[in-house]
Amino acid sequence: METIKTLNKWANVNTALPIDMLRIGLGVFLFIxxxxxxxxxxxxxxxLTPFQNWGGSMLIxxxxxxxxxxxxxxxxFGLLTRWASLAQIPILIGAIAINFFGEIHLLDLAIATITLFISLFFLIYGSGKNSADYYFKKQQ
Known part of the structure; x- marks a missing residue:
């Protein structure tokens, strides 16, 4: 927990508008x-046709x-960014796996890989200063 607090303090001090724009862009991409x-x-x-014989395809x-x-x-909105990024990780790993088990589409593979790395970044970095998390934390 201390590590997360230390990273959060560092992120709040060193936040920049381009990182917030990257977060918003990631959110818009995932929303679309x-x-x-x-x-x-x-x-x-x-x-999901390469995984149709596996259990849980309807759940997926x-x-x-x-x-x-x-x-x-x-x-x-920067609300629960770490949790939302964590929820995206299995989806993105599955998107990368689909490219290896099914037909390989290099563009889809590149987009899924880049999105995975950006999600991992925000899982560690957090939401930054221009976010609802930061606003609500300051209101306490």
Whole structure:
């Protein structure tokens, strides 16, 4: 817990607008992906065809779209950013795995990998100064 507090203090002192813009951009990207999967669930079903014989594919189908949608909103506002980023990690690892078990699409693989690294960054860094987390912490 001390490590998280130390990292949070460092993030609040060294925050910059470009990092906040990166957080908002990540949130918008995840939000749009969530909407995309909600409006056309057949895309998600087609993506999961390499895993159709594995157990829990329906669970995955019902987890991915809402987690992207809600997690994207939380990341945009900087509310529970670490938790929202943590919820994205299994989805992004699955997106990378789909490229190796199914047909490899280099662009999708690159986007999933970059998004995974950005999510890992915000899992460690937190939401920064221009966020709802920081605002609520100052109100206490």
């Amino acid at each position: 992906k969530g909407i995309n999967f909600m409006t056309s669930s057949q895309i998600l079903v087609d993506l 189908l019902h987890y991915v779209a809402p987690a992207l949608f809600i997690g994207g909103l939380l990341i945009i």
